[in-house]
Amino acid sequence: MMQLLLISNSTMPGEAYLDYPKHEIKKFLGDSVKRALFIPYAAVTFSFDEYEQKVGERFSELGFEIKGIHRYDDPVKAVREAEAIVVGGGNTWQLVRMMHEQNLMPEIKKRVEEGVPYIGWSAGSNVACPYLKTTNDMPIVDPLGFDCCGMIPFQINPHYLDANPEGHGGETREQRIEEFLEANKEIFVAGLREGTMFKLADGKLSLIGSRSCRIFKHGEVPVELTEKDDLTFLMK
């Protein structure tokens, strides 16, 4: 049974890196996992080693070891042997490009369907979706295709944001999602606000965090759902 922890963002302004989701990460991985495979490919302006170290420090506090996939000669084999898979945020376009180049998407999906726990934040939550298409990131490279892992059948928009900065005339996030829905009528989009995450466990999808998520579908009025709601309908 699939186990997913899909986190909006690593860090709340003014807090330490990966601080707010750390207790959920610990609960989610539980006692059976010792070492997780870390995919650092979304790092653009800093190295994969630096990224591995930064995430490793937080995970080691929680009692888990992290090893970056960039250290393996055979990344597909690394996925096949992973006890847990962790995909960090950064630039979604570079992440997707490297995952396509190394053919990781179908392997990750297969492992996760077999029950291997998957944790992603920001870009790492985005690649769990069917498509890259609801990222907020700048398309700095050709992703070599817009398909992603598709472990969930809906799209997440991480870092979901209600308003523009004052005096800014560009599209709001809601307007951008409405454009997505116009071109992609059959699919739900979940605006996942900072400080919140989705958890799939025991076949049930729920929201964790004090802010609601905003669920969009073409032709329907967006709805706000909270920790108290069962979100499992999004998995159908």
Next chain:
Amino acid sequence: MMQLLLISNSTMPGEAYLDYPKHEIKKFLGDSVKRALFIPYAAVTFSFDEYEQKVGERFSELGFEIKGIHRYDDPVKAVREAEAIVVGGGNTWQLVRMMHEQNLMPEIKKRVEEGVPYIGWSAGSNVACPYLKTTNDMPIVDPLGFDCCGMIPFQINPHYLDANPEGHGGETREQRIEEFLEANKEIFVAGLREGTMFKLADGKLSLIGSRSCRIFKHGEVPVELTEKDDLTFLMK
């Protein structure tokens, strides 16, 4: 000699549509142009007809007629016969996709190099660049390639924005552009703030508007340039 008017955004908050750039549009097109070809393909949540009408109303005030390319049986022929070309904002991804499908990019470039005036705003400024890669829009469709017209050799980031809304932890625009530069080291990026535009005329590139633009290049400290500066170095 190429003539370009590349506008950051159509509308300032609280103002009428295409109001702030209208005098520059009138001066730019001058007396020789009567009718301009309008490319409305960036419209997603409203129709091409509605878009043509909205832009047509403003242009007719200025003494110009607009005709949407979607009314022509042969869009390439429409470009070949245009007196001026106007490309409106909206979703850059859909715009680029449709321009690729209809093979308009090389035809527009050719016409503009022959001296046909080109006006774009937002997505319409983006497609004058070498690549789609510095858009802010959500990638709602596969663009069928990241190349754009390449009438200028640098990238514009329209609606350039200095800060995030308060309390938001996502990347700033500057951080996103730094990621672009890491993956695209040889190219300048111009952050074009709302209410401003670039004009290329008589072989000279200048900024119009009271706010400065921010020029980025890999390994260099970003600089702020104003109306008083000669920006022609960006064309080399």
